[in-house]
Amino acid sequence: MTDDLHPRTKLVHGGTDRSGHHEMSEALYLTQGFAYPDAETAEARFDGSDPGYVYARYGNPTVGMFEQRLALLEGAEACFATASGMAAMNASMFSQLQSGDHVVASRALFGSCHYILDSLLPRFGVQTTLVEGTDIAAWQNAVRPETKVFFLETPSNPTLEIIDIRAVADVAHEAGAVLVVDNVFATPCFQRPLALGADIVMYSTTKHIDGQGRCLGGALLGSKEFVGGKLLEYMKHTGAAMSPFNAWVMLKGLETLDLRCRAAADSAEAIAQAVDGHSAVARAIHPGLPSHPQYTLAAAQMERPGTMVSFELKGGKDAAFSFMNALEIVRISNNLGDAKSIATHPTTTTHQRMTEEDRQALGITPGLIRLSVGLEHADDLIRDISRALDAA
Numbered sequence: 001m002t003d004d005l006h007p008r009t010k011l012v013h014g015g016t017d018r019s020g021h022h023e024m025s026e027a028l029y030l031t032q033g034f035a036y037p038d039a040e041t042a043e044a045r046f047d048g049s050d051p052g053y054v055y056a057r058y059g060n061p062t063v064g065m066f067e068q069r070l071a072l073l074e075g076a077e078a079c080f081a082t083a084s085g086m087a088a089m090n091a092s093m094f095s096q097l098q099s100g101d102h103v104v105a106s107r108a109l110f111g112s113c114h115y116i117l118d119s120l121l122p123r124f125g126v127q128t129t130l131v132e133g134t135d136i137a138a139w140q141n142a143v144r145p146e147t148k149v150f151f152l153e154t155p156s157n158p159t160l161e162i163i164d165i166r167a168v169a170d171v172a173h174e175a176g177a178v179l180v181v182d183n184v185f186a187t188p189c190f191q192r193p194l195a196l197g198a199d200i201v202m203y204s205t206t207k208h209i210d211g212q213g214r215c216l217g218g219a220l221l222g223s224k225e226f227v228g229g230k231l232l233e234y235m236k237h238t239g240a241a242m243s244p245f246n247a248w249v250m251l252k253g254l255e256t257l258d259l260r261c262r263a264a265a266d267s268a269e270a271i272a273q274a275v276d277g278h279s280a281v282a283r284a285i286h287p288g289l290p291s292h293p294q295y296t297l298a299a300a301q302m303e304r305p306g307t308m309v310s311f312e313l314k315g316g317k318d319a320a321f322s323f324m325n326a327l328e329i330v331r332i333s334n335n336l337g338d339a340k341s342i343a344t345h346p347t348t349t350t351h352q353r354m355t356e357e358d359r360q361a362l363g364i365t366p367g368l369i370r371l372s373v374g375l376e377h378a379d380d381l382i383r384d385i386s387r388a389l390d391a392a
C-alpha cells in the first residue's frame with residue numbers, strides 16, 4: 001500500500017495478507033498455534049531471527065491484518081491489538097511504569113481509566129496527579145522529576161471537552177515524559193494524535209471501529225521501538241491479546257469506518273443544532289457548536305467534531321428520565337459508536353460511583369444526557385429526540 005492513498009482506500013485494502021487460496025475476504029485464522037516445518041525453524045522463531053508466528057498471545061495472521069490496517073490509517077509505525085480498550089489502557093501504563101514513577105492525567109476520563117490511574121497504579125507505588133486538562137499551566141505545574149507518562153482523553157467523556165494535544169505533548173516532552181492519548185471519542189478518522197505530537201494512541205475498538213456493537217477490542221499504536229519492545233514484552237507475558245475472531249470482525253468494521261463516521265458526524269451536527277434551540281435544554285454540548293468553549297481548538301485539531309452530542313436538561317434528573325423514556329428510536333444503553341443511536345444518563349450509570357463533588361467538578365449534572373449518534377436517518381433521529389424533549 002502506498003502512503004498517498006485516501007484513508008478510505010487504505011481501510012478497504014490495507015494489511016490484507018492472502019493465503020495460497022487467494023481468498024477475497026480476509027481469512028479468519030482461528031488458531032492459537034503454528035506448526036513449524038522443522039526444529040531449526042522452531043528455534044529461529046523463538047530467538048526472533050525468523051519473524052513468523054509463534055503463539056496467538058503475541059501474534060496471529062488475522063490479528064496482524066487488523067493491526068496493519070489500523071496502523072496505516074493512523075500513520076503509526078506499529079500497532080498491537082488487545083482484548084478490550086481497557087486492556088490497551090492498562091498495558092499503556094504497566095508496560096512503561098515502575099514503582100517510584102509519576103503520571104499526570106486529565107481529570108475528565110472514561111471511568112475505568114480513572115480507576116487505573118487513581119486507584120490501581122498508586123497500589124504499585126506509581127503516583128498520579130489529575131489536572132484540569134484544558135489548563136496547560138496545570139499540566140506544567142504537575143510535572144515532577146519522576147514524571148514518566150502523560151495521559152489524556154479528547155473529546156472527553158461525557159462533557160466533550162477538547163484538550164490541546166500539541167500543547168500537552170510539548171509539556172510532556174519538555175519533562176522527558178511520553179504522551180498517551182485515548183482517541184476513542186474522536187475516532188481515527190477525525191483526529192490523528194501522533195501527527196499532533198502524541199507518542200502513543202489508544203483505542204477501544206469496541207466503539208466506532210467495530211461500530212455495530214458486537215465485540216470487545218482495543219489497540220495501542222506508536223513507534224516500532226515501543227510497540228515491538230516494552231509493549232510486546234508486556235503483552236506476551238500478561239495475555240490480554242485480541243482474539244482472531246474479534247480481529248476479523250474489527251477488520252470488516254474498518255472497511256466501512258470512514259463512511260460510517262462521516263454519516264454519523266453529519267447527523268450529530270444536525271442534532272446538536274436542533275437540541276440547542278429547544279426550550280427544555282439548558283446547554284447543548286458539541287465541539288461543532290460555536291458556543292462550545294473550545295470550538296476554535298476543535299476546528300483546528302479535529303477534521304470533524306465527531307459523532308457525540310451531550311446536553312443538559314433544565315429539569316434535572318426527572319426531565320432526563322422523562323426524555324429517555326419517551327425515546328422510540330434512540331435506545332437507552334452505555335455503549336457508543338454503534339450503528340444504533342444511544343442515550344446515556346451518566347449520573348446514574350457510567351458515573352454513578354463517582355462522588356457528587358467529583359461529578360460537579362466534571363460538569364456531570366443530573367440533567368446531563370450523552371448521545372452517541374448512529375446511522376439512522378437524521379430526520380428520524382431529530383423527530384424522535386425533539387418529541388422526547390417536548391415530553392421532558
Ligand SMILES: *Cc1c(COP(=O)(O)O)cnc(C)c1O
Nearest residue numbers: 084085086110182184204206217
Ligand atoms: C469504552 C471506552 C474505553 C474502554 O474500552 P473497552 O473496550 O470497553 O474496554 C476507554 N476509553 C474510552 C473513551 C471509551 O469510550
